[in-house]
Amino acid sequence: MGLNDFAELRELIAETDLKFEIASESDDPETQKKDYLTKVRESLFLVEKSLDMKKVEKLVEDIDSYPKISVFGILKGEAAAINLQTSLLMLGKYSHTQLHFSKQIEYLEQADEDDLIILFSYTGIYFDYEYPNRRIPPNVKHPKVWFII
DSSP states (O other): OOSHHHHHHHHHHSSSOOOOOSOOOOOOOHHHHHHHHHHHHHHHHHHHOOOOHHHHHHHHHHHHHOOEEEEETTTHHHHHHHHHHHHHHHHTTOOOSSSSHHHHHHHHOOOOHEEEEEESSSSSSSSTTTOOOOOOTTTOOOOOOEEOO
């Protein structure tokens, strides 16, 4: 799962909503289908309303221009990271990812101005976990980070 130990798993479980939303309460398969497709359409409409294409274009420019790209996430977010990594590879652009959250943090601590880091989070939580030595000294050159929720 990419976690160091049971304590890290316990903290992640405590801070994450693990409930699935049910698209339909109906027992009828046709009604379930209609309810599910209605939810999908509503979700797509929300994406249409919230997606800022100027920001997407800027992200694409950054992906094209940075020499080192890493994509990270936790649990469901890592699935999106792997998906992006695969798509970039098929387009001829190499990127890096790590499943282990502690390895992601290690990479972030060592990244510099040549790094583009794309973080995916299903819940909007990534840095809310308590880890020692998370502070980066002020004289260190920082990577560019995109946080996608």
